[in-house]
Amino acid sequence: MTKTQSQKLSTVPYVQSDISFKRVANFMEFELLGRKDGRCLVYARALLNRESAEAHLHLFWRINQIVLQATGETLKFRHLHSLSLSDTNMTGILLWTLDQGGGQAKDEIYI
Numbered sequence: 001m002t003k004t005q006s007q008k009l010s011t012v013p014y015v016q017s018d019i020s021f022k023r024v025a026n027f028m029e030f031e032l033l034g035r036k037d038g039r040c041l042v043y044a045r046a047l048l049n050r051e052s053a054e055a056h057l058h059l060f061w062r063i064n065q066i067v068l069q070a071t072g073e074t075l076k077f078r079h080l081h082s083l084s085l086s087d088t089n090m091t092g093i094l095l096w097t098l099d100q101g102g103g104q105a106k107d108e109i110y111i
Helices: 003-009 053-071 102-106
Strands: 014-020 028-036 039-048 095-098
Touching: 003 028, 003 039, 003 053, 039 053
Parallel strands: 014 095
Antiparallel strands: 014 028, 028 039
């Protein structure tokens, strides 16, 4: 993830993470996409050799650290960081969609 992509990620309301098994033999490709203003962009990619909750925790922690280094703030989630439910000025993730990967769904992941 580049600095520019991490800065953009910090302003995206809709995020999706997905695991693909097709491109690189013996690895799973993690992709983090975001949608804003009708455009969908890939913000990060990573190759994983396991699909465990621990691997996802490390990956999400690392993504959050990259965003922190680039922007001075960690990723924000509207339901946690807004002053109220009607606060439309709050930037942050409104919805994070996951696929049915076992590692993403097994344990609660705290960024």
